[in-house]
Amino acid sequence: MTKIKKLLHSERFVLSMIIIIGLALNVARMAAIGFQIGVYDDSGSYFTSGDVFASGNIDHLRTPVYPLLCHFLASISAPHTFKIIVILQLLVYLSSALPMYYAVSRLTRRKRFAAIATALYTWSPMFGGYIHLILTESFAISCTTYLIALLTAITLSRHKIAATIGTAVFLVFMIMLRPFFVCFIPAVAIVMIYALIKSIRNRLYVIANIASMIGIALALGGYMAAYNRAYGSYSFSCVYELNRCLALKKLELIPTIESLNYFGYATKGDINDDVIFMPESWVWQPSQQYRDMCEKIYNDNFVTYTKAKIFDFLYSFVLFYTGEMNSPVLESLFHMRISYFYLFTVLFILLELYYLFWRKSCVVISAALALIFVGGVFTAIWGADSQFVRIMTPMLPCVFVMAPIFLSRFSFSIDNIDKP
């Protein structure tokens, strides 16, 4: 018994168990759906974009990281590309349990909280359900967790310089994976500025911090400039513009979506000349005239558009975070309404404000987490046309860090003595 207790107190053992069980659950979940891999029209567009990037150009639709990964794997072993992507996604997701544990344990200083939060994160069908999809969501979820750990390291670790530079590089990587992550910039900025102010006397750190910030600006600015030269707008991709057009069409402000073409697509042959045939892929190649017209209609109907987006936000209250489990009953048990997360975040912000103003406590990481959440919700609602749940999911790991922080603000104890 003592040995078991000792073992349970060992971080390595707990983490290994969490990851092993997570692996088993995710494999079981995939087995339950016959190891099917979710390939959609969006998946096809990554392969199409991959070819564009590989030829040295910038793609209109996608940022480079995921398309290049798809292209690389397709050029090595086309028949196994999807399987390799899924395995990679699974491994990266499981490995992200470590930064989750690190962040929670450092922020709350409670190992039990960290273990519970990590277990819930690793076993959650909310995240596991995305692993078998050939989309960026799974990597995005894992990357958010890594980013949170890096932000924690900036404020709490002794290796602040490495953490700051790492954060800068990682943020650029994340935005290149998914332009949605632009909404995380304020959160990263707030932590970096805070760290800069706190360590203003440490010259080396100041230089590293400022260099990191300039590095982020240069990298992102450079990509945007290149995109502008190719497609005539300062952006990372045309997804937002397309979604805006779709929303305008839904509002019957524009008649059609021009040049949105769906087609079957075959990748170039790999080393054995095998190809992947994607039954459906898509590109959007509107004329400049059409884009100008949409821009003008958008500007003229900004109020109507904003109202529609507010309704979208209200509509999102009743949506569910879905997960896939082995049986329908189990699956249903883990459905969570988005409104619960909204409510929790509001309570979290209020509590942290209380701690900031009344207890004079520093809440920089809490502020960053709340910003990630709010930014994620805003970007998903404002920037997307539908499927808000899927688009919002990458900001969810921050809830798994916010919850232990929230709980650590309270104290719990259960009396030993039976009181009358």
Place this chain on the structure above:
Amino acid sequence: MIKRLKEILPTILRSDFENILFIVGVAIYWSLHWIKFIAMGFITSSDTSTYFAAGELFANGGIDYLRTPIYPLICHIMHHYFGEYVLESLTALHLIVFYISIIFLHRTISLFTDKWAFKFIPTALYAWSIPIFEMCLYIMTESLSISGMVILIYCMSRIIVGKAGRGTIWSAALILLFLVFLRPFNVCFIPILVLIMYFSHRKGSLKHLKSAIISLSATSVVFFSYCLWFFNTYGIFGFSYVSTLNLFMISCGDQISELPYNELTEEVQIGHGRDIYWVWFDKENCVAEAKKNLKEHTAHFVKGKIILIGKSCFKIFPHVKTWPAFHYSAIFQCVTMNIIFIALMVLIPFELWLWIRKRRRLVPIIALHLLICCLSIATTIVGSSNGEIERLSMPMFPSLCLLVGLLAEQTNFRLQESAVQQSQQFCN
């Protein structure tokens, strides 16, 4: 002024009387405001008219095959005195009983905690719940059942803490009688009262054992007599035909899509197109056949029930009918049933663990509420045919509200005294 307010405020907050006054006041204002706001009048279903039809039968000395006597008789009396305003009067009755139940809920939680927040929050959760206001508009047994449940919980809690006199014991038995005759579903609470009295006696906190035995015996005799009367009239030993009908519906599946309808007699007509009620007679002994069918296909029946649990996970609890009218204002007052299932799955082992570790403070009362929740859900799942689990298990709502306060008290839930780490940990 602010200084004075700061001095007075804690006293006001700590005073039970002012707390109750405030909560009930807000509940009255909000419920009436909300009823006016949705401006949709009374909520009736095809079941509503059956109560009026049954009321007439009970008033004439008969026994109804579908309904137990309390609510039909209330409907009948209200109709007799208020005529065309019967629905208004029934709503007013529901509201008045609901306001009274708020006081009982506050007193119940006061038995277990002194902290005003732990008393205030559960009471406010119950008293300001829009779904509960809506239930008062429902011309059905739900509202009285929820309010009655609060009073029964109060009596049970007094028995648990050893403050029950003869009056409380008799009240508990009478309220149980009322609840069962209001809604046969509440029969699931009989074993709870018996268990509480038994364990309180063993613990030595039940001072009036004789009263307990006599009251329980008297209640049992009344139940038995009614069941016997029902058996003599309709051939089934029970309180009503509802569970049999549900069983039949489960067995038949889609085969019984339409039930025959009758019209209310002129004496009890309520108007507004609500004068038609459904009837069901077991003409061809189909219930016996259905029971036989179910016995033969037990696995299929159990599977159907498991699927029902899965489906019920998405149902909103507390039950709301007028969802679009207050979609966004009340969304945070409701949860999906799966949250309740998960909470129960976490809380039951937690309380068991506390019991084993001999940290038993508040465990009995929390166990009582967990039992109420579990039995409500189980009875609904086993007994109902159409999966309206969120409406039928509404009597567990007060228990859920009370659990919030009780768990907070049990875990000594409070804000940390010291400022938390983030700034202190910062490494320069």
